[in-house]
Amino acid sequence: xxxxxxxxxxxxxxxxxxxxxxxxxxxxxxxxxxxxxxxxxxxxxxxxxxxxxxxxxxxxxxxxxxxxxxxxxxxxxxxxxxxxxxxxxxxxxxxxxxxxxxxxxxxxxxxxxxxxxxxxxxxxxxxxxxxxxxxxxxxxxxxxxxxxxxxxxxxxxxxxxxxxxxxxxxxxxxxxxxxxxxxxxxxxxxxxxxxxxxxxxxxxxxxxxxxxxxxxxxxxxxx
Amino acid sequence: xxxxxxxxxxxxxxxxxxxxxxxxxxxxxxxxxxxxxxxxxxxxxxxxxxxxxxxxxxxxxxxxxxxxxxxxxxxxxxxxxxxxxxxxxxxxxxxxxxxxxxxxxxxxxxxxxxxxxxxxxxxxxxxxxxxxxxxxxxxxxxxxxxxxxxxxxxxxxxxxxxxxxxxxxxxxxxxxxxxxxxxxxxxxxxxxxxxxxxxxxxxxxxxxxxxxxxxxxxxxxxxxxxxxxxxxxxxxxxxxxxxxxxxx
Numbered sequence: 108x109x110x111x112x113x114x115x116x117x118x119x120x121x122x123x124x125x126x127x128x129x130x131x132x133x134x135x136x137x138x139x140x141x142x143x144x145x146x147x148x149x150x151x152x153x154x155x156x157x158x159x160x161x162x163x164x165x166x167x168x169x170x171x172x173x174x175x176x177x178x179x180x181x182x183x184x185x186x187x188x189x190x191x192x193x194x195x196x197x198x199x200x201x202x203x204x205x206x207x208x209x210x211x212x213x214x215x216x217x218x219x220x221x222x223x224x225x226x227x228x229x230x231x232x233x234x235x236x237x238x239x240x241x242x243x244x245x246x247x248x249x250x251x252x253x254x255x256x257x258x259x260x261x262x263x264x265x266x267x268x269x270x271x272x273x274x275x276x277x278x279x280x281x282x283x284x285x286x287x288x289x290x291x292x293x294x295x296x297x298x299x300x301x302x303x304x305x306x307x308x309x310x311x312x313x314x315x316x317x318x319x320x321x322x323x324x325x326x327x328x329x330x
Numbered sequence: 331x332x333x334x335x336x337x338x339x340x341x342x343x344x345x346x347x348x349x350x351x352x353x354x355x356x357x358x359x360x361x362x363x364x365x366x367x368x369x370x371x372x373x374x375x376x377x378x379x380x381x382x383x384x385x386x387x388x389x390x391x392x393x394x395x396x397x398x399x400x401x402x403x404x405x406x407x408x409x410x411x412x413x414x415x416x417x418x419x420x421x422x423x424x425x426x427x428x429x430x431x432x433x434x435x436x437x438x439x440x441x442x443x444x445x446x447x448x449x450x451x452x453x454x455x456x457x458x459x460x461x462x463x464x465x466x467x468x469x470x471x472x473x474x475x476x477x478x479x480x481x482x483x484x485x486x487x488x489x490x491x492x493x494x495x496x497x498x499x500x501x502x503x504x505x506x507x508x509x510x511x512x513x514x515x516x517x518x519x520x521x522x523x524x525x526x527x528x529x530x531x532x533x534x535x536x537x538x539x540x541x542x543x544x545x546x547x548x549x550x551x552x553x554x555x556x557x558x559x560x561x562x563x564x565x566x567x568x569x570x571x572x573x574x575x576x577x578x
């Protein structure tokens with residue numbers, strides 16, 4: 108059955124849909140966690156520490172966090188590899204373009220591939236910035252995420268990269284959630300309107316929820 | 331009406347093609363698009379030139395033979411087949427671009443004619459039912475619920491013209507394949523091959539070199555028979571069900 112899935116274009120799309128939904132679920136949780144920054148450094152840092160102790164005493168320190176990390180890396184890799192292979196297939200299937208061209212499909216639909224690449228690059232920067240601290244502006248302090256977040260969003264490039272990436276995320280989620288639902292067979296004439304509404308709502312909530320953090324730092328609401 | 335036509339001319343499958351410009355005059359608004367091309371071809375023949383090759387058959391909008399991309403739209407600006415498109419949809423003095431279906435699975439044979447036998451092979455892979463031979467069975471022997479009959483009929487309307495593939499930026503045949511699968515899979519007559527049908531037809535679709543679906547919705551917009559976009563989701567559901575049920 109694994110072979111059937113991976114060898115078929117529909118199977119690869121299923122892999123894309125499921126891995127995308129896993130990442131989407133994570134993003135909703137991540138966004139809610141981020142919003143704790145509005146309740147001050149104590150609550151935010153306490154929440155960040157809990158992420159490492161979650162599951163104790165059944166799980167050892169940081170085990171739960173590492174399980175989440177492994178699942179996410181697997182999802183990103185599967186999503187990217189199937190996207191690459193499916194895109195190659197799509198481009199091969201339509202080698203000659205029409206002379207008479209018309210702009211088609213929504214902006215979100217047309218930017219799925221480049222948007223995905225932007226998000227991939229953003230994830231690398233985001234981890235190097237706020238998880239490992241490799242490219243963090245100022246001194247990265249492990250265990251003081253509140254201060255680290257403020258450092259990042261006190262630079263113009265930190266804000267620019269983050270906000271552009273979150274806009275790309277919104278577009279990607281808007282078309283991606285709807286497409287994933289169709290791929291998994293949830294689409295029908297009666298349900299499509301609801302699915303599109305959920306996709307639009309998810310895209311808007313995630314984008315606004317993430318962007319309000321740098322905006323709050325820029326405007327001094329969080330300092 | 332006087333029109334300027336820019337038509338894709340290509341001698342054969344291996345020759346490079348190009349857009350050639352022609353002027354046609356004396357076109358009536360009541361002519362169909364194909365009759366307008368007939369007029370052009372008569373002039374070309376009288377002038378000793380090679381007439382423009384294009385597919386057509388019934389000219390009643392039910393056979394699926396006609397296939398032109400007109401000003402970037404499969405079957406032109408109206409939601410119908412090219413043979414049912416009339417010149418009243420255009421203005422006097424218009425320039426009209428006419429191109430063949432574009433997809434690597436539909437190679438150009440000559441001018442505007444493409445080879446659509448990939449669709450035939452998808453049908454051969456499972457677009458049939460196992461029926462006993464002999465006299466026709468009693469029509470009421472296999473009851474079909476009304477919603478299922480409607481669903482089957484909606485998809486049975488597909489005439490296999492290939493406009494979905496031509497309109498899709500990925501050259502995907504998913505709307506065609508899903509119409510054929512859904513039409514038979516929902517009916518009791520199609521039940522014996524329900525799982526193998528979807529697996530084999532999707533497998534054939536993949537091996538013909540069609541692209542995948544990215545839900546742009548261009549296919550359903552271009553379809554002259556109004557096959558809806560959720561057809562593809564229904565096919566995906568059937569395919570996922572079949573992969574769980576069938577061990578191979």
